[in-house]
Amino acid sequence: MLRLLPLLLLATAITSAVAAPRCDRLLVGGTVHLPDGPQRLEVAVAEGRIVALVPPSEAKAWRAAAAEVVELAGAHVYPGLTEGHGHFVGYGAALEQVDLVGTASFAEIVTRVKAAANTLPAGSWVLGRGWDQNDWPDKALPAHAALTAAVPDRPALLRRVDGHAVLLNARALAEAGITVASPDPAGGRILRDASGAPTGVLVDAAADLVERILPRPTAADIERRVLLAGRTLASFGLTSIHDAGTSRAELTVLRGLERDGRLPVRVYAILDGGDDELLAAEFGNGPWLSRGGMLAVRAVKLYADGALGSRGAALSAPYSDEPGSRGLDVTTSARLADVIRRAAKAGFQPCVHAIGDAAVTRTLDIYEQVLGAGSTLRPRIEHAQIVRPEDVPRFAKLGVIAAVQPTHCTSDMPWAPRRLGAERTPWAYRWRSLLAAGARLELGSDVPVESPDPRLGMWAAVTRRPPEGTAEPGWNLPEALTRAEAIAGFTAWPAYAAFEEGWRGAIAPALAADFTIVDRSLGDGDPATILQARVLRTIVAGRDAFVAGGTR
């Protein structure tokens, strides 16, 4: 059921004259970050909602009547943070895989994978995730020889950090049936050496050649990954995730966990738009929000292109560092328009992955043709990394939300200018331009592509510098966000992007009792305070999802 509280009702619940009713929990001694600024208030919570904001002078009766008093000792209470674009089960799977993030060379990857392989049962796949050749002294894409020598007897599949390319060893190539004679599939490439033999790297749709033969995760695998990912997100202060591409099997598990009251964080499921059977079923059901608001199903995810790192992002002119390539159109315009039309008819929100400027233009064109201007479906463009100047005002005009990931900017800045060249580099990650033109944004991390830690996202949004430090000022700093915008980008903005602004995304009476409690203000002082902040407690629907130093 959809539950939208009229904002007018909220004012009636504000404290003072009201006699203190009982509450489940009273959060005392904190600084509470309200929409119009921080205040010393106590927060009364009952049945998953905020029932009152109480000035300390009036708190005595509330304290006496509260079932539990939570002492915050000067901590800062923010609305529960939301991850605005992530891959929930993929994150759980990544947490279970060999972590290749930050490896300094291909040799280091081979060492890590070999060590992990030795711990696995015979014949099972070795899965790794997170390599990025841009971090290595030799920035060429790897080839499989050293990996095959280290892990000869079992298949190995190592995903690139952006998820848009994989590296296989010889055994995995053989199991996938990929040989010198295999043609490139539509929308993908099998990279080859001078002799034409596969190097082991498969880009975009070519990865399906191996993904489809992987042992399918069972419901138990998915459930374990959801719980692991959810607990980990909560430890970063996150109370909700927009899951960018929920599969049928995943949705079944999420529904079961929701029914049993076991979802650790809220999930806004953006359905896998490639599965027509899933779409038919859910479009038939119509937009759905669970009773307690822990799970929502009212959005669908599509792909216009690939990613910039693997040169899969669709550019309107060739890559500056590979003049023969303009990226990939991952889904035809006819297919995009057809699914968006069906989604609109069912009242579902379309969310299209578009990174390159050509993909952004194509998606805006399709939104304009199918939905017209000012759509109430709040259509989204996921990533919107490179936006042509003439497309910037179209976001506001068409009512399109840009779902952006600040840490992609700081991760990509060392090499993105080479891909794009001087003219297009200022078009990249242009958050301020979009806001100034009236567009709505919302922030996320694309976890597991980047860490889901929202402190890193806020830092990247305001400094456009990596946390380890580089020459100031940040990269194309005029496109940075303010501190207040960065916080809104993980709270109120994603709430709007998920149709939740009537019941969460801020701290006010009658809204959901979702809080991220940190040891200092995120909004003032040196930006470094964002990185120094410690998450003390994460509360979802009034209950602890994470307590620092606790046992949960």
Ligand SMILES: [Zn+2]
């Ligand atoms: Zn994504």
